[in-house]
Amino acid sequence: xxxxxxxxxxxxxxxxxxxxxxxxxxxxxxxxxxxxxxxxxxxxxxxxxxxxxxxxxxxxxxxxxxxxxxxxxxxxxxxxxxxxxxxxxxxxxxxxxxxxxxxxxxxxxxxxxxxxxxxxxxxxxxxxxxxxxxxxxxxxxxxxxx
Numbered sequence: 001x002x003x004x005x006x007x008x009x010x011x012x013x014x015x016x017x018x019x020x021x022x023x024x025x026x027x028x029x030x031x032x033x034x035x036x037x038x039x040x041x042x043x044x045x046x047x048x049x050x051x052x053x054x055x056x057x058x059x060x061x062x063x064x065x066x067x068x069x070x071x072x073x074x075x076x077x078x079x080x081x082x083x084x085x086x087x088x089x090x091x092x093x094x095x096x097x098x099x100x101x102x103x104x105x106x107x108x109x110x111x112x113x114x115x116x117x118x119x120x121x122x123x124x125x126x127x128x129x130x131x132x133x134x135x136x137x138x139x140x141x142x143x144x145x146x
Contacts, residue, residue: 056135071121073111075136078129080108085126088116
């Protein structure tokens with residue numbers, strides 16, 4: 001013969017069942033995160049405001065484009081710029097093709113090697129290494145964004 005459930009027993013079973021369901025939801029397998037769509041990055045995300053960027057490139061703005069390109073790449077190697085400037089001062093007797101050939105023997109980036117032919121540009125990068133580093137950081141950032 002089957003016993004009828006009393007009200008207290010029924011309430012206890014209902015509470016136990018509800019607690020078990022809550023516990024199972026909390027302890028169950030983790031639910032996968034919602035797939036988030038990648039947010040579009042703004043096309044021109046800048047490290048510095050426009051006026052600061054103008055100040056950053058002003059010292060080299062009047063150089064011809066091919067030289068400007070070499071300077072921007074070389075600025076990403078500030079230590080090599082310093083080494084090249086010191087090397088150039090020690091090797092003042094080298095001129096023309098002999099200078100370029102000797103620079104190519106160094107382990108510097110080709111952009112730094114090329115700048116030994118333009119000592120004024122190399123010295124400008126060497127004079128203010130903080131500025132050179134900032135210029136290089138901005139140059140790298142722009143290459144990644146494009």
